[in-house]
Amino acid sequence: MPAVAQFDRKAVEQAIADFLRALGQEPSRELGQTPALVAQAWCEDLLSGYAMDPAQVLREDAVAVEPGQSSLVVLRGLSVATMCPHHLLPAHGEATIIYLPAGRVAGFGAIARALEAQTRRLTFQEHAGMAMASLLVDELRARGALCELRLAHSCLAARGARQAAAFVESVAFAGSFAEPGADRDAALAVLGHQARGIYPWRPEGDGPREAPPAMPSGYAEPSACRPGSLEAEVCSSVASEAECKPDSSSKGKR
Numbered sequence: 103m104p105a106v107a108q109f110d111r112k113a114v115e116q117a118i119a120d121f122l123r124a125l126g127q128e129p130s131r132e133l134g135q136t137p138a139l140v141a142q143a144w145c146e147d148l149l150s151g152y153a154m155d156p157a158q159v160l161r162e163d164a165v166a167v168e169p170g171q172s173s174l175v176v177l178r179g180l181s182v183a184t185m186c187p188h189h190l191l192p193a194h195g196e197a198t199i200i201y202l203p204a205g206r207v208a209g210f211g212a213i214a215r216a217l218e219a220q221t222r223r224l225t226f227q228e229h230a231g232m233a234m235a236s237l238l239v240d241e242l243r244a245r246g247a248l249c250e251l252r253l254a255h256s257c258l259a260a261r262g263a264r265q266a267a268a269f270v271e272s273v274a275f276a277g278s279f280a281e282p283g284a285d286r287d288a289a290l291a292v293l294g295h296q297a298r299g300i301y302p303w304r305p306e307g308d309g310p311r312e313a314p315p316a317m318p319s320g321y322a323e324p325s326a327c328r329p330g331s332l333e334a335e336v337c338s339s340v341a342s343e344a345e346c347k348p349d350s351s352s353k354g355k356r
C-alpha cells in the first residue's frame with residue numbers, strides 16, 4: 103500500500119448506499135444524507151492518516167541537537183482515534199510517547215501529527231504503537247522509544263463481549279528501550295508514575311499516595327511533572343550521555 107492514499111469518495115458514497123439497501127434500509131428520509139455524511143467522515147476524519155506519510159512528517163521536522171546530553175522526552179495525553187480493520191469500528195483514547203534522542207529531535211507538534219498519520223488508519227492498536235515507536239528510532243535515530251496506547255474499542259463495547267467499560271493498553275518498545283538496561287528502566291519508571299496515578303501530581307492532602315518508583319542511577323526525576331507544573335504535558339529528565347549508557351550491572355534486573 104502506498105504511504106499516501108487517495109480516496110474515491112463517490113465510490114464510497116455508492117458503497118454506503120448499497121450497504122444500507124443490503125441491510126433492508128432505503129437511503130431516504132432520515133437516511134437520505136447518510137451516504138454522503140459517512141463518506142465525508144471516512145475520507146476526512148477516520149482515515150485521514152492515509153493522506154500523510156508519518157516518516158516524512160518526522161523527517162522534515164527533525165533538527166540536530168548538541169550530542170553529549172540525553173533528555174528523556176515524554177509526551178502525554180495525545181489524542182488517538184483509530185479504526186479496527188476487522189469490524190470497521192472506531193477505537194479512541196490517549197497515547198504516551200517517550201523517547202531518548204541521540205542527536206536529533208522533532209517538534210512536539212510534528213510527533214503528534216506523525217502519531218495521527220500512523221493511527222487514523224485501518225490498523226490494530228498493537229501495530230500502530232509498534233510502528234510509532236519504530237519511527238522515532240528509524241527517522242529521528244532516537245536511542246530508544248516507546249508508545250503506550252490506552253484505547254476504548256467500539257468493537258469490544260458494542261458487539262462481541264459487550265464490555266463498554268473496558269480499555270485496551272499496549273506498550274511498544276524500540277531501540278534501547280526494547281532491551282534490559284538503564285534506558286528501559288528509566289522509561290518504565292516514568293510510565294509507572296502514570297500507571298499508578300502519580301501523574302499528574304495531586305496536591306498534598308488529596309488522599310494517600312505511593313512514593314514514585316525510583317529512577318535509575320544517572321536519571322533526574324522528570325522536572326516538569328513536579329507540583330506546580332500540572333498543566334505540562336511534555337516533560338523531560340536529563341542525564342549525561344555517559345551516565346545513562348546501559349551497563350552490565352543493570353542487566354537481568356527484570
Ligand SMILES: [Zn+2]
Binds near residue numbers: 186188
Ligand atoms: Zn474490531
